[in-house]
Amino acid sequence: MAQVALRNIVKTFDKTPAVQGIDLDIADREFIVLVGPSGCGKSTTLRMIAGLEEATSGEIYIGDQLVNDVPPKDRDIAMVFQNYALYPHMTVYENMSFGLRLKKFPKPEIKERVEAAARILDITDLLARRPKQLSGGQRQRVALGRAIVREPLVFLMDEPLSNLDAKLRVQTRAELIKLHQRLQTTVIYVTHDQVEAMTMGHRIAVMRDGILQQLDTPQVLYDRPANMFVAGFIGSPSMNFFEGTISASGDELWVEAGTLKLKVPEHRLAQVKAAVGRDVVFGIRPEDIYHPTERKDAPDYQRAKVTIEVVEPLGSEQFVYLRSGNTEFTSRMPSRAQLAAGNNVDVVFDTEKMHVFDKQTEMALA
Numbered sequence: 001m002a003q004v005a006l007r008n009i010v011k012t013f014d015k016t017p018a019v020q021g022i023d024l025d026i027a028d029r030e031f032i033v034l035v036g037p038s039g040c041g042k043s044t045t046l047r048m049i050a051g052l053e054e055a056t057s058g059e060i061y062i063g064d065q066l067v068n069d070v071p072p073k074d075r076d077i078a079m080v081f082q083n084y085a086l087y088p089h090m091t092v093y094e095n096m097s098f099g100l101r102l103k104k105f106p107k108p109e110i111k112e113r114v115e116a117a118a119r120i121l122d123i124t125d126l127l128a129r130r131p132k133q134l135s136g137g138q139r140q141r142v143a144l145g146r147a148i149v150r151e152p153l154v155f156l157m158d159e160p161l162s163n164l165d166a167k168l169r170v171q172t173r174a175e176l177i178k179l180h181q182r183l184q185t186t187v188i189y190v191t192h193d194q195v196e197a198m199t200m201g202h203r204i205a206v207m208r209d210g211i212l213q214q215l216d217t218p219q220v221l222y223d224r225p226a227n228m229f230v231a232g233f234i235g236s237p238s239m240n241f242f243e244g245t246i247s248a249s250g251d252e253l254w255v256e257a258g259t260l261k262l263k264v265p266e267h268r269l270a271q272v273k274a275a276v277g278r279d280v281v282f283g284i285r286p287e288d289i290y291h292p293t294e295r296k297d298a299p300d301y302q303r304a305k306v307t308i309e310v311v312e313p314l315g316s317e318q319f320v321y322l323r324s325g326n327t328e329f330t331s332r333m334p335s336r337a338q339l340a341a342g343n344n345v346d347v348v349f350d351t352e353k354m355h356v357f358d359k360q361t362e363m364a365l366a
Contacts, residue, residue: 002153002186009058033201041210078147240329258325263301271366283355289331295348
């Protein structure tokens with residue numbers, strides 16, 4: 001079995017904390033993504049699993065084995081790096097077979113494994129070439145092939161698509177998903193790109209300042225973020241935030257944020273009631289703010305008059321940057337909506353999908 005477990009993992013560099021008490025259970029055959037901004041500790045965590053960094057404290061298990069003191073070569077893992085790390089003087093075949101040759105595998109088995117991996121990655125016709133004769137995408141496939149031939153318990157991938165152009169990243173992302181479906185191996189994948197995380201991971205671990213913020217499926221992270229950081233990091237464009245308060249009027253609760261006054265839906269009342277009179281942050285995603293033509297029957301308590309600042313047409317849709325009082329926010333609207341900078345427009349907030357956070361703790365209330 002290739003499950004991986006981290007138990008209270010801590011890593012410090014010269015008394016500076018890089019990872020602060022991570023607990024993580026990764027199931028056999030799971031594709032899990034560590035995501036977060038630069039310096040959040042995700043690559044350091046991956047390197048500790050690989051054995052390239054020593055944990056300051058805590059325990060790391062691969063399968064049922066405690067591997068803190070096991071050297072990297074004996075952990076039965078394969079790592080794919082951001083910079084490919086191919087030997088320039090070797091052919092593709094020699095690069096892919098290098099690890100097997102070091103372990104004295106029989107030549108027929110090496111040939112069989114390399115050719116099988118090459119077929120999976122569609123690089124059979126490249127085996128005689130050297131890295132300088134390959135494109136970036138081809139080099140990345142070779143790096144993946146070198147990992148595949150080892151048939152490891154766990155694949156570790158440290159931002160493997162960062163050096164590819166946008167179109168190739170999308171293509172290679174899809175190939176990695178299909179590759180995992182075919183190989184059925186545990187994958188731990190590090191990226192700073194939340195789109196990669198959302199599209200690839202069975203579960204996503206969101207990290208910040210060495211602390212695990214939330215671990216869940218992509219949809220749960222999107223629909224029910226645990227705090228403002230996760231809410232703002234997951235989703236593109238990111239969630240809009242408005243500072244305000246919760247007020248009560250009879251049995252109704254209202255979010256008041258500057259010039260906005262929006263009614264809290266009934267199914268959120270119990271969660272928000274304790275925050276009446278407190279400072280809160282109201283959050284709503286750009287795709288939940290509508291042009292009035294899309295929601296003609298929306299009640300007045302979901303509407304607000306705002307000013308259009310900038311319109312970014314994207315063909316199938318447009319990003320519209322709006323202003324309400326002193327607060328700027330973003331909406332994602334259909335391309336057919338006729339919009340121009342400087343105009344005023346009534347927009348509709350889908351309050352059924354609103355989020356409310358405590359201003360002090362930044363934790364989600366609703």
